[in-house]
Amino acid sequence: MTSLRIALAQIDTCVGDVDGNAEAVLAWSRRAADAGADLVVFPEMTLTGYPIEDLALRASFRRGAEAALQRTATALVDAGLGELAVLLGTVGEHGESDAAAPDDRGLPTNQAVLLQHGQVRSRYDKHHLPNYGVFDEFRIFTSGDRTCVVDVRGRRVGVVVCEDIWQDGGPVAQMDENDVELLVVLNGSPYEEGKGHVRAELAARRAREVDAPVAYVNLVGGQDDLVFDGGSFVVATDGTLLASAPQFVEHLLLWDLPDAGSPLVPGELAPPLHADEEVYRAIVTGLAGYVRKNGFRSVLLGLSGGIDSALTAAIAADAIGGANVVGVSMPSSFSSEHSKDDAAELAKRLGADYRVQPIAPVVDAFQEHLALEGVAEENLQARVRGVILMAISNREGHLVIAPGNKSELATGYATIYDAGSIGGFAPLKDVDKSRVWALARWRNAAAAAAGEQPPIPESSITKPPSAELRPGQLDQDSLPPYDLLDEVLDAYVEHAEGRAELLARGFDPAVVDKVVTLVDRAEWKRRQYPLGPKVTALAFGRDRRLPVTNRWREP
């Protein structure tokens, strides 16, 4: 026997684009073969994209995916890649379990398929269907009940899919007697701050169970509100990292499984990212994917001179290039001079298309008839900005992006339908205000370290936040200080602690009551926010489902 070269193809698929995904399989298989690989492994549900949600329930889609699979098998041979073993994911019409009858509910499976020599050599149906947080797989798939060990050039390779390794007693536990020499895992594991360590420890545990290295290939790229960070790796039974791919980029990670008895040799090892850089790049990846996959080329946002829109613009410039960012300053009569200067300076540093559109004439026209006062007057100004952005978007075809952050979204401290909440994508939706500042500082420091001009004007970072909708208005007049607010939000929202637990932690009861009341009342506003990339354990989006009408109040 000789060593087996494994290629982990960490690619960026798109949901529903079965033809495009099939082309990517062909192109990356060629790269893998050119690099001498015997086996190339793709992420979970390669051909269909992931997650497909209720597309799984559409028969024409399932037939389309199966046809693409058969075409891919043939195309690989036609391209001279028939020898290469290609392991990829797709939707399985009825599953290939011994219990061959389709699921009671008539549901398909989440399937891994091994192609070689123009044939489907093996199919494996995912056993464990995650149904928590962002996952709804019990809704759309039926479970497999058979393990899968394939022979690749005489070596025994076990195959499982994603959640299968997150549950004890799953297919991996049934596999150890098979004398597996390598376990490969096809994943669509969404990014979450600090999740990399959890994955590596888990994989090492499964490696010990089968007494063989585990090769973990993960999807990369943005899909709606999910960001897949890649970070594919190979880990040994003792937890040693044998190879690792960088996060947030497509990558072909190679690793050689040595002859039986020979020592394991580490391959490429990507350096880990700084915590702030990881989150920043997750957001950039999420926005870039959303823009590209939805056929946009440019984005449009209001630039207030404040930190939220400044960071959002910087992220957009990193995602799609500053020249594809359109920033509109829409000063009101309450906007300060420094705000306008900061907005202009930001746009200049980013190389963005910058425009100024004062809102006073339009606000005056409304006010002549409506004569609004107080909060209604403040909100009117904010909504006029929303209309201006949507109008420019209609005219020029940019995607409007919403700079609202998680702290204001959580507390409802925002005008619904204003420039901070309208549009198609909200990059900071899952980033609290404290983190907004930290990311801005990290981005500027990274630029300085690289000898470049920091993109975000320092005064946008240092000045006290204000909506500037009335004279002298400051966020801190309406909200607790952000560092305290964000700490309470983390406990109340992310960790679902009750009022009693919050008080036991020593938080001021007045602050607790204020935050709890604001959060409970803001559910409706949160539902109106556009999608945004998920970066923490619990985002306001797919993975927080609460009734809008809910009278539960913390005792």
Place this chain on the structure above:
Amino acid sequence: MTSLRIALAQIDTCVGDVDGNAEAVLAWSRRAADAGADLVVFPEMTLTGYPIEDLALRASFRRGAEAALQRTATALVDAGLGELAVLLGTVGEHGESDAAAPDDRGLPTNQAVLLQHGQVRSRYDKHHLPNYGVFDEFRIFTSGDRTCVVDVRGRRVGVVVCEDIWQDGGPVAQMDENDVELLVVLNGSPYEEGKGHVRAELAARRAREVDAPVAYVNLVGGQDDLVFDGGSFVVATDGTLLASAPQFVEHLLLWDLPDAGSPLVPGELAPPLHADEEVYRAIVTGLAGYVRKNGFRSVLLGLSGGIDSALTAAIAADAIGGANVVGVSMPSSFSSEHSKDDAAELAKRLGADYRVQPIAPVVDAFQEHLALEGVAEENLQARVRGVILMAISNREGHLVIAPGNKSELATGYATIYDAGSIGGFAPLKDVDKSRVWALARWRNAAAAAAGEQPPIPESSITKPPSAELRPGQLDQDSLPPYDLLDEVLDAYVEHAEGRAELLARGFDPAVVDKVVTLVDRAEWKRRQYPLGPKVTALAFGRDRRLPVTNRWREP
């Protein structure tokens, strides 16, 4: 033995309002006792409201519900109702299964509890957790595995919860050997057109399985986008309806289980509703519940003179009274005289607060700076109306409601953030345009039959639909005729048929391609729509989950 009097308390709970729901249990238990009942049965998850979604994951909420249960047991005794057997629903902390260990996932159960003499006499945990359509119970609950038969005055009463009777081989199948004399089912079964027959047939099947009558008590009232229609009933093993409650109202349905061996005697039987009346009242119930449970007293909408806003206003008047409806006519330079007349006439007939706010001055102020043309100019006019409504809502506290219908929502034939799509609730969100006309005609005919003035001006029903955003504009210039469009939408969206199936049905390929393209592109717009009551099998809301970024195109 004497006969056993059963009271089915078809009540309207509110999610999270454990104190209010507990009070309702007490009040309706008293009514039941006053009517001579031995057993009163409440709907699924009585104390917590239903569906509680991720509130189930909050420990403080679960503790609050358990405390309310214990208080209720005591309060019943204090009120002299200790003899009455009270069967109600709540969230169960860990389940009461023989396999007493909490679920792996640490999840609670969906529980039925029998209270009597101030004690919890029995607990039953729902076995089958629905996880399709609008249901996500696998996400938040763990299953029970024990059947429950309780003794009430010497009679053996089987207890199950909702989905338990929708699956073959469930707890009912395990129960037949127990010689159950009556099977009671606690339900939170959302309204869906024509579902009443399905429920009755299903219950009769289970009655045959246990060889005993089935008493089915259902929740009533609006909860977010779900409408519970009540319609509680008792059915015999041969399918004979022994008692039935009216739909869409709280009701105490009494029925006597006779001595063993005595014949079953039918009790109260509510007459069935006409199909259009049923849907109309479902929407009224959904809106009324949303307004009241969210603490509003009035609603606000734009009145264009068209059929959608006319029907929506009529529904609102039926839900909360015409005097609590504020209608704003916001004519543009393209609005016809008849439109303004129809809007005024409608408001007069409903007794609504009617205002006129021309949009030209504000549109001109925008246009002086933006100089928009074409669709961008049309959308600008529409969005100015949205801003006016939100401003009045801010000033006066009305809930803004959105009259957009399902056909335009499905195809994206609507301006996002206009008066048809902004606000908190969209009564016609799940009603296609053909049905909009049918409901308007039914409402007018019902008024005429009752000797009242029909609420909707005839010309709003008969004139060709137009957005009136440019001269001579008609919906039919951009869309297929609505009767055809709605038929294709029903096949493509509700029944998930592919392009091939649509063509095989004989639809014009050009129409099919147009509709399919419009629907596939409208996903983002649909996500921005406010909640609306679900009245068909498949609504755009909770029960249609598709990726926004999706490149799948029907072959």
